[in-house]
Amino acid sequence: MSDSVPLTTDHPGQVASATPPAPGRSRRLSDRGLSVAFISPALLLLLAMSVFPLLWALYLSFTDYSATRGGSAHFVWFENYTAILTSAQVHLRALTTLIYVVGAVALQTVLGFAIAYLISRRTHGRGLLTTLFLVPMMLSQVVVGLFWKFMLDAQFGVINSMLGSLGLGQVEWLTRQRTALISLIVVDTWQWTPFIMLIALAGLTAVPKYLYEAASIDRASEWFRFRTITLPLVWPLLLIAVLFRAIEAFRLFDLVYILTSGGPGVSTETLSFHVYKVAFLGFNTGTASAYGILMVLVVIVLTQLYLRYLNKLKED
Amino acid sequence: MGVSVDEAVSTGPVRDHTPPTRRFGGRGRSVLEIALLTVLAVVMLFPVLWMIETSIKENRDVYAIPAKFFDFTVTLDHFKDVFVASGGRSALSVSFLNSVVVAGVSTALATVLGVPAAWAYSRFAVKAKKDQLFFILSTRFMPPVVVVIPIFLMYRQFGLIDTKLGLILIYTAFNVPFTIWMMKGFVDEVPAEYEDAAMLDGYTRLQAFWRFTLPLLLPGIAATAVFALIFSWNEFVFAIFLTSSDDVRTAPPAIAGLIGGTTVDWGLVAAASVVFALPVLVFAYLVRKHLVAGVTLGAVRR
Numbered sequence: 001m002s003d004s005v006p007l008t009t010d011h012p013g014q015v016a017s018a019t020p021p022a023p024g025r026s027r028r029l030s031d032r033g034l035s036v037a038f039i040s041p042a043l044l045l046l047l048a049m050s051v052f053p054l055l056w057a058l059y060l061s062f063t064d065y066s067a068t069r070g071g072s073a074h075f076v077w078f079e080n081y082t083a084i085l086t087s088a089q090v091h092l093r094a095l096t097t098l099i100y101v102v103g104a105v106a107l108q109t110v111l112g113f114a115i116a117y118l119i120s121r122r123t124h125g126r127g128l129l130t131t132l133f134l135v136p137m138m139l140s141q142v143v144v145g146l147f148w149k150f151m152l153d154a155q156f157g158v159i160n161s162m163l164g165s166l167g168l169g170q171v172e173w174l175t176r177q178r179t180a181l182i183s184l185i186v187v188d189t190w191q192w193t194p195f196i197m198l199i200a201l202a203g204l205t206a207v208p209k210y211l212y213e214a215a216s217i218d219r220a221s222e223w224f225r226f227r228t229i230t231l232p233l234v235w236p237l238l239l240i241a242v243l244f245r246a247i248e249a250f251r252l253f254d255l256v257y258i259l260t261s262g263g264p265g266v267s268t269e270t271l272s273f274h275v276y277k278v279a280f281l282g283f284n285t286g287t288a289s290a291y292g293i294l295m296v297l298v299v300i301v302l303t304q305l306y307l308r309y310l311n312k313l314k315e316d
Numbered sequence: 317m318g319v320s321v322d323e324a325v326s327t328g329p330v331r332d333h334t335p336p337t338r339r340f341g342g343r344g345r346s347v348l349e350i351a352l353l354t355v356l357a358v359v360m361l362f363p364v365l366w367m368i369e370t371s372i373k374e375n376r377d378v379y380a381i382p383a384k385f386f387d388f389t390v391t392l393d394h395f396k397d398v399f400v401a402s403g404g405r406s407a408l409s410v411s412f413l414n415s416v417v418v419a420g421v422s423t424a425l426a427t428v429l430g431v432p433a434a435w436a437y438s439r440f441a442v443k444a445k446k447d448q449l450f451f452i453l454s455t456r457f458m459p460p461v462v463v464v465i466p467i468f469l470m471y472r473q474f475g476l477i478d479t480k481l482g483l484i485l486i487y488t489a490f491n492v493p494f495t496i497w498m499m500k501g502f503v504d505e506v507p508a509e510y511e512d513a514a515m516l517d518g519y520t521r522l523q524a525f526w527r528f529t530l531p532l533l534l535p536g537i538a539a540t541a542v543f544a545l546i547f548s549w550n551e552f553v554f555a556i557f558l559t560s561s562d563d564v565r566t567a568p569p570a571i572a573g574l575i576g577g578t579t580v581d582w583g584l585v586a587a588a589s590v591v592f593a594l595p596v597l598v599f600a601y602l603v604r605k606h607l608v609a610g611v612t613l614g615a616v617r618r
Contacts, residue, residue, distance in 0.1 A: 038432035039432075039436045039442065041433075042429045049467070050455040050458065050489060051455070053466035054463070056469070057466040060469075067472075118353050132357055133357065134604075137611070138546070138596050138597055142571055143367075143589040151366060155381075156379045156380075198611065237616070240616055250459075253553055272462075279461075280557070289466070292459070295462055299458060307450050
């Protein structure tokens, strides 16, 4: 009897096989196994389809490789990068992109918030209104681009036809330098105002009613209520939406490709579209890769900003 | 935060019970607001209505100057042209079928890969979980035009250029981050105690997930899959650069190809666009409760 005591203390697991500790340990082990088994396939796919291509692009960006010429790639180190960063062409595209992103996102934010505010003040028909306003956002950019191209057509487009019946002159929307970029901004605004509206509406309906009630007891003016209650409470969410749109607008390609193909001249060539031209029309794969990597860096900075605000919003 | 359209509807009177504080002009202001909303709604919906109208107009009415808003001859010829060409199926209808296959398969794959990963991220203490999740989301933000350059070279090496498999793979990779983020939100809402209780009853962790958590997740999975389906269905950049032949091409590049020639048949473009957009609108309506989460890639929710 005295021998059996050390035995049990040496191997507690074997003796007490049916008691909690043993299943507990094996469960913890299988938890780790399960999490690896469940997460790694997804991560592997992302590594193969997103990270590996980007690393490849990074490698190509230091070479003079051309996809059509073939042959081996020669290392040129930072030649591609300096060429891009000092190119007046690229500076022009960066400016175009900036005008487009700032113009479109600002317009969308003001309009989207205004619509959301107006809808949030209604008591009837909100669901129907919201649903109707959301339609443009769900359409493919191809469909949106094609359709606006038809509507903005100088000859038989409905927009010019309406202007004509109002006694106004015809506008060559997509074939004049200045109006082409404006048209692009207008079309993007038409499609994405609902996005800002949807998120602003989510913020607006979440503002606690008692705040307004308290304010109205204090006989606060409408503008005061808006400025001190509505805006501060909706702003964090709105900022997320604005950043999200800015990233999307920076990446924009489809709409330019369909609506103007960068023209007339290069007046609507955004950075995305220029990368495409360098890569698939000029076949300077090395240069295009460097160009792309620089764009990815911008996107990464914007994404970090976005995620930081998102994190802050979630912690509050 | 109240995030769904439905909630927005049911919130009911917000400030209606405080009329005494409204000093003057409450009525007039309300009328003005309704008028403004109506104008905005008309402006937003006009292009959609014009597209539908164009798709049922006869050709000479399509190009009429000044534009005909009401008195046009209705025809369904354009819709017929979308599906039938002389002597069989049209190239467009083939592309629609391709779109169904590519979007469907890639969505199914993204769901199969993403849902278990989302569950694992929600339930287990994974190392550097936040960083991993951020990394996953940031892959989704990469500019497609940039990613497509190395993908193009990679596919050329593996013979995946101009194949449906190639498109399916890249769409899956773009939908997995979304699925993980969106589904993690849904998994977080199911109490982990359900699984703990099941495991006390003798089930393994896997069985507990399969039998108790998964059935509760089904509505969320359906909503997530619908969004993934919409993303793949609408995708254009990869489709136009990675495919070229008619029997592989999906609908977006096929529809865009309609304006390539010297004369454009806008009636056909309109009809094809309507046929293409209709399923998206129906699906979007079905998942309207989750729209905020869906359109922000699962990042924003209450």
